[in-house]
Each structure stands twice: as C-alpha cells, then as structure tokens.
Amino acid sequence: MAQRLREEIFQRAPHVELVCGTEDFLQLPEFLEEIEAEHERVVAVYGQLSQTLDRDVSLRPDRYHAYVSVMRGCDKRCTYCVVPFTRGAERSRPVADIVDEAKRLADDGCLEITLLGQTVEAYGKSFGDGTDLGVLLRQLDAIPGLQRIRFITSYPGEMTDSILRAIGEVPKACEYLHMPAQSGSDRVLRRMKRGYRRDGYVDVVARARELVPGIEIASDFIVGFPGESDEDFQETVSLMEEVRFQNAFVFRYSPRSGTPAHRLRDDIPEEVKAERNEILLRTQERISLEKNRARVGSIVEVLGEGPSKKDASRQMGRTRTHAIAVFRDPRDRTGEIVRLRVEDCTALTLFGRVVDSAE
Ligand code: SF4
Known part of the structure; x- marks a missing residue:
C-alpha cells in the first residue's frame, strides 16, 4: 500500500x-x-x-516466534496482484545469512520461525546452483534450540517433490502448507494468470499428502473475479469439497489500480460476491468441523502461546499443522511444547487435556 x-x-x-x-x-x-x-x-x-537484513533479533513482538524473510519480490504475474509492480523480481537471501539469523534467534530463546516469501518454494532459484527450500530446511533443522520451522506462502506451480520430501523428512519442518488456490475454475485461473490449472493444484495436494504424512493444507480464495459465472463458482465449491482444506480465507475481489485486472470490468455485483463469500465460508466451516471431529481422541503437540483470548483461565497454542488448541493447566505453558489429547472441538478450535509423554 x-x-x-x-x-x-x-x-x-x-x-x-x-x-x-x-x-x-x-x-x-x-x-x-x-x-x-x-x-x-x-x-x-x-x-x-540490501539483501542482508542485519536485524537485531532481540527486537521482536513474540519471544518464542519470529518471522524470517528469505526472499523478496515475485516473478509471477497474477493479474489481480500488485506485488510484482511494488516489490520487483524474486531475490533470495543467501542460505548462510538466513541460518545465521535463525541461530541468533534461537540463541535468544526463539523456538519457532516462519520463513517468509511471496512464493516461498521459488526460494534459491535465482542462485542457479540447485539450492531450494528443501536445502534451506535441512540446514535450519540443525540449529540447536529451534523447535519448529514454518514457511509461507506456498505456490503450487513451484512445489517440487524434492521440497515435499524435505518437509516430510526434516523433523522441525511443520506439516502445513498455506497454498492459495484462488479458484477451482480453469477459466478463472486462466484469467487470473495463476500459472496452473485445477488438476495441477489437486495433483500437488495429492503428492504433498503422499510425501508428508499428516500434512494439512490451508487455502485462499477470491470470489467475484471479473467474469466469474455461477458455473465457475460451483467449480470452486467443488474444489473445496474435493481437497478438504484445514481452513480457508475467502476474499471478495476488488480491483487494485495498476494491475492488469484493473482494466477488466468489475462485473460481479456486490450482493453476488457477498453470497458466494458466505457459501464458501459455510462450506469450509462444515469441512473444518468434520476434520476436527475426526481428531478427537488423538494427541497433538502444541507450542504454548499464553492465555486464550476468549477465556483467560485457559491457555492456547498452535499445533504443528497451525490449528488453534485450547487447554487448561495450572502452570503457565507459554513457550513450551505441550502434548494434548483432543477431547472436543469447534470448526476453528481444538480443546485438549495435557498428557504426559508416556500416554
Ligand atoms: S498473487 Fe502471489 S504469486 Fe501471484 S503475483 Fe502476487 S505475490 Fe506473486
């Protein structure tokens, strides 16, 4: 902005x-x-x-978690997006710089890092020497004290089996992809110039589930992109049903000046966008609830983040797949890895009981 x-x-x-x-x-x-x-x-x-962000690692809002920028810019040309115009071409930070920053964070008590890139699977491409996100994950895994590594945002067109294998094999890499699909209609994907088709997206999900046991996938969707017909929208609903995301973020299309899509007529009425938005949210809510119910009885590992926002007498944390989990414990478990037996849930939250490691 x-x-x-x-x-x-x-x-x-x-x-x-x-x-x-x-x-x-x-x-x-x-x-x-x-x-x-x-x-x-x-x-x-x-x-x-400059490419080297010599950051003071002690200055961060969260003691146990930090974002680490691994690349900047984007070489894609999605027609609705301002990033290629405002942030320029993809540039990756050298592995050594990132490892150094992550080490300093871990030495300062940080347990979890989230690697940031607009299309994070494109990390290292600009080096031309075979370095990829998998190589980076394997190096970060060796840092003592660091417990979890996340990365956003995933772009299906850049996902390779080598990266997926690394996510599956690197113990600290969390089994979670935030991989926006944006639409389930090939016609809309083409107009968005997303660079993949529905089948390609579904194929990446299948490979991820094969190579990374227990992985969960979240998505973003845009409703009401110019020219999106009822049939196109139904394709998006059916993609949601087919993939069964853990969660999804839904946005109503609004034109951004300077983007190619700005030249297209914003022809979907606001009430239709609102209705489609609501249908997708309700569909995802049902799927999330079904998936969470299937987790009741299982054990999840959370990183304690402090008191729950809705009920300060309980504590909350995130599972490895980035689901919110709430639990009671007389001790403050902020910044600790806690094992929970899931006992109840809503579409957005798991409720669990702390279990010891033998259970
Ligand atoms: S939507 Fe993502 S992949 Fe597409 S141009 Fe924008 S930043 Fe790049």
Whole structure:
C-alpha cells in the first residue's frame, strides 16, 4: 500500500507523517529523526534495502516466534496482484545469512520461525546452483534450540517433490502448507494468470499428502473475479469439497489500480460476491468441523502461546499443522511444547487435556 499510494496517504489521512515501504523499514530510526528535525513528512518507498537484513533479533513482538524473510519480490504475474509492480523480481537471501539469523534467534530463546516469501518454494532459484527450500530446511533443522520451522506462502506451480520430501523428512519442518488456490475454475485461473490449472493444484495436494504424512493444507480464495459465472463458482465449491482444506480465507475481489485486472470490468455485483463469500465460508466451516471431529481422541503437540483470548483461565497454542488448541493447566505453558489429547472441538478450535509423554 505504501508503495502504491505514496503521498496520497497524506491526503487521505492528514495525521500521518511517515509513509514507509516494505524495503525501507530498517531505516525507520533515521526517518523519525528527520521528521523531528525538519518537521516535514517523509515518504520512503524507494527500496534501498540490501539483501542482508542485519536485524537485531532481540527486537521482536513474540519471544518464542519470529518471522524470517528469505526472499523478496515475485516473478509471477497474477493479474489481480500488485506485488510484482511494488516489490520487483524474486531475490533470495543467501542460505548462510538466513541460518545465521535463525541461530541468533534461537540463541535468544526463539523456538519457532516462519520463513517468509511471496512464493516461498521459488526460494534459491535465482542462485542457479540447485539450492531450494528443501536445502534451506535441512540446514535450519540443525540449529540447536529451534523447535519448529514454518514457511509461507506456498505456490503450487513451484512445489517440487524434492521440497515435499524435505518437509516430510526434516523433523522441525511443520506439516502445513498455506497454498492459495484462488479458484477451482480453469477459466478463472486462466484469467487470473495463476500459472496452473485445477488438476495441477489437486495433483500437488495429492503428492504433498503422499510425501508428508499428516500434512494439512490451508487455502485462499477470491470470489467475484471479473467474469466469474455461477458455473465457475460451483467449480470452486467443488474444489473445496474435493481437497478438504484445514481452513480457508475467502476474499471478495476488488480491483487494485495498476494491475492488469484493473482494466477488466468489475462485473460481479456486490450482493453476488457477498453470497458466494458466505457459501464458501459455510462450506469450509462444515469441512473444518468434520476434520476436527475426526481428531478427537488423538494427541497433538502444541507450542504454548499464553492465555486464550476468549477465556483467560485457559491457555492456547498452535499445533504443528497451525490449528488453534485450547487447554487448561495450572502452570503457565507459554513457550513450551505441550502434548494434548483432543477431547472436543469447534470448526476453528481444538480443546485438549495435557498428557504426559508416556500416554
Ligand atoms: S498473487 Fe502471489 S504469486 Fe501471484 S503475483 Fe502476487 S505475490 Fe506473486
């Protein structure tokens, strides 16, 4: 948004004094000094960031979890997306830099990291030497103290068996993919220029389930993309039913200026978008509930995150597959790996009882 709107933000929100892009935030202290000294607004969206993010690992919002940027930009050209225009081409950080940052995080008490990339399976392609996300996962796995490694966002067109095998074999790699499908209709996928078809997506899911036992998959969907017919939408519903995602995020299409899709007529009425949104959410809710019910009686491993937001007398954590789990324990289990026997659930939450390792 900063890169796209720039000075326009000052007009729309007059109290704002600084607009800072994703590639400039490390200079934040200097920008603040400049504003204080000059009493002028600052726009910094010029991408001066070097590839090496020499970050102070102690400055993070969560003691036990951290995001680690492994690449920037995107070489895809999805027609609705601003990223290729605002963040440029794919650039990967060297493995050694990432391992170094992860080590410093682990030494500082961080247990879980999430590797960030727009299409994270494309990691290492720009090196041209066979380095891929699997190689990175295997190196990060060796870091003492680190317990879990996650990575987002997955792009089906870049997923290889080598990466999937690494996820299955690396003990610390969590069995979870957030892999947006966006639509189940080939016609819409083509108009979105997503670079894969429905069959290709389903095939990646099948290979993931074969090579990574227990893996769960989450997706994003866009409803009401220009020209999306009722038949196209039904294809999306049927993809949801076929794949049975753990969870899904649904977005109503809205045009973004500067993107190729902005030139297409936004021809799906808002009430139709709202209805499709609701149908997908309800479908996913039923599937999530069915899947969670099937987990009742099983044991899951969670990383404690502190008191539950809805009930402070209980604690919550995330399973390896990123499901929310709530449990009671007299001790504060924040930052501990806890084993739970699942006893009850809703579509979004598992409720469990702490079990000892022998159970
Ligand atoms: S939607 Fe994702 S894959 Fe497509 S252009 Fe945007 S960032 Fe790249």
